Each structure stands twice: as C-alpha cells, then as structure tokens.
Amino acid sequence: MFMLEFTIPPLPHFIACDYERLPVGSRHVSRRNTGVFDLLFVRSGCIYISEEGRDYEVSSGDCLILAPDRYHYSTAECREDTFYFWLHFQTTGLWTLQEQLPEHRPEHNVSDLPVFLPTMTITPFTQLIPQYVSLPQPGKFGEVLEELTLLGKSLHLPGSRFKQQLLFQEVLRQLADFAASEAPSAQMICAERAAAYLREHYREEVTAKALGESINFHPVYIARCMQKAFGCSPAAYLVRYRVERSKLLLMQTDLSIARIAEEVGFNQSAYFTSCFVKYEGVSPRKYRKRFAY
Numbered sequence: 001m002f003m004l005e006f007t008i009p010p011l012p013h014f015i016a017c018d019y020e021r022l023p024v025g026s027r028h029v030s031r032r033n034t035g036v037f038d039l040l041f042v043r044s045g046c047i048y049i050s051e052e053g054r055d056y057e058v059s060s061g062d063c064l065i066l067a068p069d070r071y072h073y074s075t076a077e078c079r080e081d082t083f084y085f086w087l088h089f090q091t092t093g094l095w096t097l098q099e100q101l102p103e104h105r106p107e108h109n110v111s112d113l114p115v116f117l118p119t120m121t122i123t124p125f126t127q128l129i130p131q132y133v134s135l136p137q138p139g140k141f142g143e144v145l146e147e148l149t150l151l152g153k154s155l156h157l158p159g160s161r162f163k164q165q166l167l168f169q170e171v172l173r174q175l176a177d178f179a180a181s182e183a184p185s186a187q188m189i190c191a192e193r194a195a196a197y198l199r200e201h202y203r204e205e206v207t208a209k210a211l212g213e214s215i216n217f218h219p220v221y222i223a224r225c226m227q228k229a230f231g232c233s234p235a236a237y238l239v240r241y242r243v244e245r246s247k248l249l250l251m252q253t254d255l256s257i258a259r260i261a262e263e264v265g266f267n268q269s270a271y272f273t274s275c276f277v278k279y280e281g282v283s284p285r286k287y288r289k290r291f292a293y
Helices: 138-151 160-179 186-200 208-215 219-230 234-252 257-263 269-280 284-289
Strands: 002-008 013-022 037-044 046-051 054-059 062-066 071-074 082-090 095-099 125-130 132-134
Touching: 013 138, 013 160, 037 046, 037 054, 037 138, 046 062, 046 082, 054 062, 054 132, 082 138, 082 160, 125 160, 138 160, 186 208, 186 219, 186 234, 208 219, 219 234, 234 257, 234 269, 234 284, 257 269, 257 284, 269 284
Parallel strands: none
Antiparallel strands: 002 095, 002 125, 013 082, 037 062, 037 082, 046 054, 046 071, 062 132
C-alpha cells in the first residue's frame, strides 16, 4: 500500500472538483507534472489508469490520489459508462509518497514525540493518507464530494469558499480514518487508559496501586507500557501533566505560586518549582512574567 504523508501545518487546501462521465470506449486523460493532487472517486464503472508503472483499476467505491509530480496515463478503455468525481488539491507544506505494506506497518508509538504538546507554540505533525483505497462507506464519501461540487456552482455566495475548505477536510478525515483503522495493541490500550486516569486525577495523590486497580492492570505492566508508548514512567507522566496544567494557571490567573502548586497536585511549592524548572528551563515566576502586561 502506498501512503501519502503530509506534514501539518499547513493543511492541504482544496482547489476544485466536479462530477464527470466517461462513456464506453473512452479513456481517462494522460498527464504529467500537473502541479496538483488529483483525487478520483468512482461511483459506477471503472477507470483503468497507471502512475509511474503502478496500474490501478479504480472501480465503484474506490478512491485514488494521483501525485502532482508523477506521470499518469490510461491503460485501457472504459468497458461501461463510468461516473466519477475528480478533485484537485495541493499543499504548500512538505509531503512524501511512500510504500507502507499493512503487514509491515510500524506499531503506533509516540515515545519520540513530546508527552504533552506545548501550550503556546505550534507543533508540526504528520498525517498518512492512503493513495488508493476501497472505501468501507463510499456513500458517505460521495455525499461530501457531491456537496463540494454543488458549492462550486455558488461561489458568488458569501462563505462558499470557506465551506469548501471545511468539507475538503472531511474528505481527508475519512481517508485518514481508513489509514488508522488497525486496532491498537494491548500495550497501547493499557498505556492510554493509564494516561487518561492520570489526567483525570492529577490533582489527587495517585499511587501505583490505585492506578493498577482502576484500570485492572499490574503496576509493573503499566509502567512498561507507558515507557514504550510515551517514553516515561507513570510518575513522570503525572508530574509533566501537572506542570502543563500549572502553565495555564500562571498565564490565566493571579493565583500565587504556592496556590497554583496546590491546585495542580503538588504538596510542596519548592518541589513544584524544581519540577517546573526541570521541564521549562525557568522558574514559574519568570514564566509568568513572559505574559505580564
């Protein structure tokens, strides 16, 4: 399976789309270096097409995305009337096309990412979109494309272009959901349940025993799963989350440092300050001054 990997931000942006008919005996047009991604979604019939030597039979319910810098060409005439949507989009960000076989997909692992996203900075991420897929719910996908096509005929109305961009993100979301449809491993399930418990109870005194009993896993197994998933122990995850919550209070309230430490679950103000400095590089007081007027 070939996957398109987009670096976000920026989000890919919609350009144009329409609904077309290819009569029996006709072919899809051959093109090279179009400069835009060309998404094809077939409602009925079949389009026979190749991109850089990879042949596709895009049948009813199938979606194929042709890359903007590749050569694609017809490999056969349509054997029946074929009705399909085409959609052009592009991105000003980075993207790659890579082969990722289902049996060789890397297990979801975020240990190389920050445990929590920064509060006041943009953190780029990547998103996989399958280049070719037989959609499990083609009706829903087609409805979005149909609405996009209708909007294209009313661009004179206020907000139409913005609505197009929003609908296009729904197109990408449905494709992205298919790329991420594999079930998470037992270790990932354990790690995510533990993390959810810690985020919910961060104001309280959390013990390894209480955590284990709450999600029905042994504390040693929980620690191993969280280390693999998040690159840290449950205790370190909890401290890091408390620091992140304190940053919001430092920016949004006039509470004292000691009160903020108490609000986010630290028993001692001095320990809170040392943890804050460890992760942020400055004291809570200096951090607050960044946003003072």
